Amino acid sequence: MATNxxxxxxxxxxxxxxxxxxxxxxxxxxxxxxDKLSRENHDIVLLQEVWSEKDFLYLKKTLSSTHPHxxxxxxGVIGSGLAVFSRHRIxxxxxxxxxxxxxxxxxxxxxxxGGKAVGMVQMKINGLMAHVYVTHFxxxxxxxxxxxxxxxxxxxxxLQQFIRHTSRGADLVIVGGDLNTHPQDLGxxxxxxxxxxxxxxxxxxxxxxxxxxxxxIAKNPYVSAKELGPFEEGIRIDYILFRGSxxxxxxxxxxxxxxxxxxxxxxxxxxxEALSAQLLLVPTDPxxxxxxxxxxxxxxxxxxxxxxxVTEARTEVKVGVHCAERQRHRAARTGAMGLALLLLELAMxxxxxxxxxxxxxxxxxxxxxxxxxxxLCFCLLLLATLLWVFHSGEIKALRSADDQMRLAAAxxxxxxxxxxxxxxxxxxxxxxxxxxxxxxxxxx
Amino acid sequence: MATNxxxxxxxxxxxxxxxxxxxxxxxxxxxxxxDKLSRENHDIVLLQEVWSEKDFLYLKKTLSSTHPHxxxxxxGVIGSGLAVFSRHRIxxxxxxxxxxxxxxxxxxxxxxxGGKAVGMVQMKINGLMAHVYVTHFxxxxxxxxxxxxxxxxxxxxxLQQFIRHTSRGADLVIVGGDLNTHPQDLGxxxxxxxxxxxxxxxxxxxxxxxxxxxxxIAKNPYVSAKELGPFEEGIRIDYILFRGSxxxxxxxxxxxxxxxxxxxxxxxxxxxEALSAQLLLVPTDPxxxxxxxxxxxxxxxxxxxxxxxVTEARTEVKVGVHCAERQRHRAARTGAMGLALLLLELAMxxxxxxxxxxxxxxxxxxxxxxxxxxxLCFCLLLLATLLWVFHSGEIKALRSADDQMRLAAAxxxxxxxxxxxxxxxxxxxxxxxxxxxxxxxxxx
Numbered sequence: 020m021a022t023n024x025x026x027x028x029x030x031x032x033x034x035x036x037x038x039x040x041x042x043x044x045x046x047x048x049x050x051x052x053x054d055k056l057s058r059e060n061h062d063i064v065l066l067q068e069v070w071s072e073k074d075f076l077y078l079k080k081t082l083s084s085t086h087p088h089x090x091x092x093x094x095g096v097i098g099s100g101l102a103v104f105s106r107h108r109i110x111x112x113x114x115x116x117x118x119x120x121x122x123x124x125x126x127x128x129x130x131x132x133g134g135k136a137v138g139m140v141q142m143k144i145n146g147l148m149a150h151v152y153v154t155h156f157x158x159x160x161x162x163x164x165x166x167x168x169x170x171x172x173x174x175x176x177x178l179q180q181f182i183r184h185t186s187r188g189a190d191l192v193i194v195g196g197d198l199n200t201h202p203q204d205l206g207x208x209x210x211x212x213x214x215x216x217x218x219x220x221x222x223x224x225x226x227x228x229x230x231x232x233x234x235x236i237a238k239n240p241y242v243s244a245k246e247l248g249p250f251e252e253g254i255r256i257d258y259i260l261f262r263g264s265x266x267x268x269x270x271x272x273x274x275x276x277x278x279x280x281x282x283x284x285x286x287x288x289x290x291x292e293a294l295s296a297q298l299l300l301v302p303t304d305p306x307x308x309x310x311x312x313x314x315x316x317x318x319x320x321x322x323x324x325x326x327x328x329v330t331e332a333r334t335e336v337k338v339g340v341h342c343a344e345r346q347r348h349r350a351a352r353t354g355a356m357g358l359a360l361l362l363l364e365l366a367m368x369x370x371x372x373x374x375x376x377x378x379x380x381x382x383x384x385x386x387x388x389x390x391x392x393x394x395l396c397f398c399l400l401l402l403a404t405l406l407w408v409f410h411s412g413e414i415k416a417l418r419s420a421d422d423q424m425r426l427a428a429a430x431x432x433x434x435x436x437x438x439x440x441x442x443x444x445x446x447x448x449x450x451x452x453x454x455x456x457x458x459x460x461x462x463x
Numbered sequence: 464m465a466t467n468x469x470x471x472x473x474x475x476x477x478x479x480x481x482x483x484x485x486x487x488x489x490x491x492x493x494x495x496x497x498d499k500l501s502r503e504n505h506d507i508v509l510l511q512e513v514w515s516e517k518d519f520l521y522l523k524k525t526l527s528s529t530h531p532h533x534x535x536x537x538x539g540v541i542g543s544g545l546a547v548f549s550r551h552r553i554x555x556x557x558x559x560x561x562x563x564x565x566x567x568x569x570x571x572x573x574x575x576x577g578g579k580a581v582g583m584v585q586m587k588i589n590g591l592m593a594h595v596y597v598t599h600f601x602x603x604x605x606x607x608x609x610x611x612x613x614x615x616x617x618x619x620x621x622l623q624q625f626i627r628h629t630s631r632g633a634d635l636v637i638v639g640g641d642l643n644t645h646p647q648d649l650g651x652x653x654x655x656x657x658x659x660x661x662x663x664x665x666x667x668x669x670x671x672x673x674x675x676x677x678x679x680i681a682k683n684p685y686v687s688a689k690e691l692g693p694f695e696e697g698i699r700i701d702y703i704l705f706r707g708s709x710x711x712x713x714x715x716x717x718x719x720x721x722x723x724x725x726x727x728x729x730x731x732x733x734x735x736e737a738l739s740a741q742l743l744l745v746p747t748d749p750x751x752x753x754x755x756x757x758x759x760x761x762x763x764x765x766x767x768x769x770x771x772x773v774t775e776a777r778t779e780v781k782v783g784v785h786c787a788e789r790q791r792h793r794a795a796r797t798g799a800m801g802l803a804l805l806l807l808e809l810a811m812x813x814x815x816x817x818x819x820x821x822x823x824x825x826x827x828x829x830x831x832x833x834x835x836x837x838x839l840c841f842c843l844l845l846l847a848t849l850l851w852v853f854h855s856g857e858i859k860a861l862r863s864a865d866d867q868m869r870l871a872a873a874x875x876x877x878x879x880x881x882x883x884x885x886x887x888x889x890x891x892x893x894x895x896x897x898x899x900x901x902x903x904x905x906x907x
């Protein structure tokens with residue numbers, strides 16, 4: 020660290036709801052977001068759903084003096100929507116697109132077209148290497164019958180893997196984004212338990228915002244009661260998470276979350292609320308052994324928690340595999356039907372050639388319907404093939420995640436049994452949970 | 464390191480050519496591969512093109528006593544084909560699917576369906592943390608008019624990024640695979656220069672194999688002269704690369720590459736040759752400053768080389784963006800044509816309703832052709848839409864790589880100008896090239 024003094028670090032995160040032609044008052048709101056950000060002068064701004072490149076360029080221009088460094092993560096068909104603005108120079112970037120992310124035929128929901136992902140930017144803040152992540156998970160459209168839950172669990176699994184594997188050299192890890200999962204949901208617990216990241220809402224000394232830290236609230240005029248379902252007041256699905264290392268301790272001094280429209284403004288910034296966290300980086304002496312080694316009971320408790328989590332995640336992923344297999348089976352059946360009908364038609368078309376001339380003249384099939392049926396069969400076959408290919412890919416991705424989880428679970432159990440010694444050499448900057456997760460998974 | 468003695472490490476890499484129904488003598492060859500591997504007892508076996516799960520399970524069973532630890536990376540529609548067998552326990556895995564990988568409509572080539580990727584497994588070898596990577600790039604079908612070059616350059620870029628960002632905690636990095644690029648090709652140079660990995664062929668003390676280390680050779684009966692083009696003898700496209708760290712030096716004692724059929728065998732193991740490298744891990748005193756600090760000239764030379772490489776890569780990627788945009792434009796034009804014809808047909812269908820009854824009776828359009836044309840237009844519109852969506856995604860992925868390269872190039876130039884001090888804190892285990900690349904990229 021350049022100095023031994025504590026350094027404040029202000030982080031902003033907002034899902035901007037910036038879908039062209041769909042999101043209400045988009046341009047007006049982007050101006051408001053730009054104004055707010057240039058006024059409040061955060062160190063790092065993590066945005067989601069900046070789908071339009073025009074909006075990104077507008078913000079980049081607006082923030083050019085306060086946040087001269089920026090990056091827009093391109094992905095999918097319309098872009099990942101993830102963007103970072105920073106006062107500190109961005110030294111390097113890396114990007115991971117989640118292996119599953121909804122269905123292309125759910126065009127009205129559009130998640131698939133965004134290519135949801137996690138982006139990482141690296142920067143030096145007061146001599147500390149900070150790895151900053153911005154992410155966005157698949158939306159939850161119906162909590163009671165959530166067909167996207169397995170996809171979101173896999174996204175959470177991949178997020179924790181990406182963070183664990185790419186944050187080894189970091190003094191400071193910051194994650195911001197819309198996880199589309201409640202704090203007690205599996206995805207959120209998975210990410211936190213495996214990465215050792217701390218939640219700014221539960222860790223803050225001072226909080227300003229709706230009760231329970233809600234970030235999608237009923238009093239936001241863009242949010243419908245239907246969206247919130249049984250959670251009348253709202254839900255908490257946007258997060259700022261953080262973690263220090265052995266050379267810096269990170270504290271959350273304050274967290275403020277907007278509550279619908281800002282004072283003096285007719286409309287809110289977005290359908291989501293904006294999070295603004297003030298962290299404090301407290302340098303520690305790297306040579307001093309800070310933490311007491313964990314007791315055997317604590318360690319066993321944490322391992323058991325991780326095993327339970329992975330088992331729970333595997334159950335969800337298996338449900339996903341089952342659904343995807345059923346969908347693929349349906350596609351195969353439909354395709355077979357289309358093919359059979361097409362062959363039948365072909366046989367019917369051959370009838371006039373096989374019958375004697377007099378009989379052929381009385382061709383019994385009206386030509387128009389005949390051609391229409393043929394075309395319909397062809398389209399059916401084509402669509403069924405595409406669906407079969409898509410769901411085959413989905414099954415492969417879900418099974419891949421399940422394989423990784425099985426390996427992780429076996430490894431945790433092995434450690435629990437005391438067969439594998441806990442590695443210490445590679446635990447630099449990692450949380451205890453991270454040590455378990457990162458270095459002890461077992462073979463397939 | 465557990466002991467201070469040098470430890471030998473044997474690595475095997477082979478593209479197994481295991482495509483069901485297509486690859487010749489597949490089952491026979493898998494038996495041969497299994498026999499060879501169980502006999503030769505390598506520490507780590509890195510396989511590509513094990514497309515069939517049945518083959519993977521066969522090898523897993525055959526090698527269960529010699530290589531009890533294994534992992535098969537699932538990806539794409541038919542799988543990534545990447546598999547690892549190891550004598551050492553696999554502790555953790557991570558997987559990155561390349562953002563571009565050919566075209567789904569090139570069904571006869573099939574690369575797209577494999578979901579080409581890089582897989583990482585972590586293991587402890589004699590107390591050292593080894594990160595082992597296995598990868599496979601898109602094939603090169605025509606060197607003179609290589610439409611896949613931009614995709615392969617992006618794959619090389621993503622491979623170096625993945626290795627750099629996930630190997631920070633590693634004492635030892637090993638990469639094996641079929642890069643489908645010659646040693647002097649851009650992709651190969653990009654990976655080596657950015658990661659600091661060393662090529663076992665150029666570094667080995669003893670070599671046994673075809674001249675120039677060829678791995679796709681004319682005398683292999685499965686290789687056609689057409690495949691090799693102007694390189695009559697063969698080409699070198701398969702590699703075993705490695706890197707040590709400040710606590711272990713890695714030497715390549717010997718490298719042997721098969722030369723077609725093995726003695727006593729009628730057929731070779733695959734259309735590619737198998738690589739077998741004997742490495743030696745020499746522990747070093749981590750406290751001793753081993754390397755002389757690089758001179759300013761050396762440093763400047765390396766930076767200049769990296770800048771040239773990134774500039775060259777950007778040029779290729781830009782060509783790729785241009786081609787993808789042209790393809791997308793073509794798809795849009797075809798779709799528009801299909802839509803216009805469909806609307807015209809609709810208008811024609813309305814004619815009988817608009818004309819007086821007597822005129823309508825003399826409907827001039829034969830109904831069969833009319834319906835066929837309608838169906839054709841619909842299919843055209845559907846296919847054009849799918850192509851437009853696919854190429855939009857391709858453009859996004861290529862532009863994303865270009866953005867990252869621009870950031871990297873700007874950063875290298877910055878460093879060259881001496882504005883950014885060379886970071887040292889985060890260089891643990893990294894090559895000098897890696898230090899430059901990993902920590903100095905600049906904002907978008």
